[in-house]
Amino acid sequence: MMPELKQFVPSSYCLKCRGCCRFAESPTIWAPAGCSLVKNNEGYRCSHLNETDNHCKIYKKRPLDCRLYPFLLIKRGSSLSLGLHKSCCFIEEKKPSLHDTRGYTDYLKKIVSTRGIVSLIKSNPHVAADYQGDVEIIAELNELYKKAYLPRLKRLTLQDKPLFDKYLRAHTTNLSAYHFVNIYIWKDLFHISWAIIENSLCVFYQDAIGMFMILPPLGKVSVEAIKKCFEVMNWYNQNSEISRIENVDEKDLAAYTRAGFKVKLKDTEYIYVRKNLAVLVGNTYKHKRASCNHFSKYYKRAEFLPYRPSMFKDCLGLYNLWMAKRKEENNDALYQQMIEDSMVSFNAALKSYRNIGLRGYVVKVDDEIKACSFGYPLHKGMFCILFEICDLRLKGLAQFIFREFCRRVDGYTYINSMGISDLDNLKKVKLSYRPLQEVKSYSIYQ
Ligand code: SF4
Ligand code: SF4
Incomplete structure (x- = not known):
């Protein structure tokens, strides 16, 4: 049901005027959406116009554009505004100031935001157009744009x-x-x-x-x-x-x-053959092997265990310890912000551990968690290692937990160790494990 709108221009004025319902060309954005145009002596007229008495044959059911005129819904890019067409004969003659139109503008702003009008615009989006010419923008309708043109998020x-x-x-x-x-x-x-x-x-x-x-x-x-x-x-x-x-x-x-x-x-993300990381054989991996051996030798009582939610607090404590050490070593503000943000995501990940499909392991030394690592299966052949947090004082622990994790996810052919976020040190570490492939990700801009 089309809502009745109070008219700004008195209908007695309009009935004597030949400014509306007639168009110089067809098609034109000035014609109300959904109305067909027919040729006449001056150009074109709306098929609903009775030229003899200058009445609209569907006045009670006329489209929203006709009810609003000389006000217009103007859509430009991602913005919507209310405009006034200064070529309307009444506006040309009376030259109302902004002050004169304020009351009516406020009324229109309110009425076009009602559910009925919003759904009218949704079903007929072309009611708003990029009208050019003698048009003055008198109000922004950003919220209406969101309601009428954007999907509900x-x-x-x-x-x-x-x-x-x-x-x-x-x-x-x-x-x-x-x-x-x-x-x-x-x-x-x-x-x-x-x-x-x-x-x-x-x-x-x-x-x-x-x-x-x-x-x-x-x-x-x-x-x-x-x-x-x-x-x-x-x-x-x-x-x-x-x-x-x-x-x-x-x-x-x-x-x-x-x-x-x-x-x-x-x-850039790095992909490895999982088996290579699980066994660390050959000259390529001799330093990694030595690190793992060093850890195993000096921390004989170390345990590699599946993560359990009861370990949440200890893992968070470990992250804080790890972050403090990392911040000491690298005072780059961007890096420091990154590991702080990463802690927020670490916290969220562990809180929803069971529900989001995460898999994790910890290393305990003397019954204390000294390292933890978490990841998820990306697809049948690929497992991603998302977090790896260690007590950096324990030599060889980082290499040890990485190797052990890769051993446990033996159903996957490949490991993705994630991106490097422009960090040269991280890149060096990732390259030292001899990736099989680098996968690039891109951002798209307009
Ligand atoms: S141009 Fe203005 S005055 Fe003339 S009919 Fe249209 S709205 Fe009325
Ligand atoms: S629908 Fe009626 S008011 Fe609208 S353009 Fe046609 S004749 Fe004019």
Whole structure:
């Protein structure tokens, strides 16, 4: 049911005027959406106009655009505003000031935000258009834009895992980001929300800086879905340069570049043959082997055990110890922030350990946890090691827990040790294990 709107221009004035319902060309954005135009002596007229008495034949049911005029819904990019068409004969003659229109503008702002009008705009999005010419913007309608044009975003919860797993499983990749664990554990640093857009699952991260996507739309690569995602991000971001899609696989890049998106390298992940890391044979691994042997020799009573949730506090304590030591060694502000953020995700990961599909082990020395490591299976052949935290004072412990973890996940052919986040030292360590392959991830910008 179309709501009746109070009219700004008195109908007695309009009935004597030939300004509306007639158009110089067809098609034109000035014609109300859904109305057909017919030729007349001056150009075109709306088929519902009775030219003899200048009445609208469907006045009671006329479209929203007709009810609003000379006010217009103006959509430009990711913004929506209320405009006034100054070429309306009444406006031209009376020249109302902003002060004169304020009361009516406030009335319209309120009424266009009601549920009825929002669903009208949703079902007929072309009611708002990029009107040019003698048009004055008189109010921003950002909230209306969100309600009418953007998909409703749902906050991520653990209950969403089965749906996410379905979409993630359908995407073949070796990049570690494509797993529920690696999405969910950042929930305390970002507001994580999602929506199904053009049949694709789209995941958005948002913090004080802005909004971005942690993964590309999951489903068949569709330019429409990507454009819609940027529309969502641009609406939330003050600066559209923040809008980006992270963790795009190399094999999918062509679809983005073809559609004119910009590509930037984000990170490099390292893939290893698991068996090599589990046995550490040959000259290549002699230093790693020596480190493991050193640890085994000096800490004979060390135990390698599966993680249990009762170990949560001790593992968190170990992270704090490890972080303090790392901060002492490296005072780079970015690095320090990174390991602090990582602690927040470590905490979230361990709290939901049982529910998100994480697997972990600890090393106890004299009944005290001195190292812990956690990971998850990315697909049938690949296991990702997500965290490895050690008491750095115990020589050879890092090499020992890594080797033992690789021995335990013997159902997987490959290990992904994750990215390097631009850290040269981390890169050196990853390379020292002789990766089989480097996998690059990319970010996409508009
Ligand atoms: S141009 Fe203005 S005054 Fe003329 S009919 Fe349209 S709304 Fe009324
Ligand atoms: S629907 Fe009625 S008011 Fe709207 S353009 Fe056509 S004739 Fe004019």
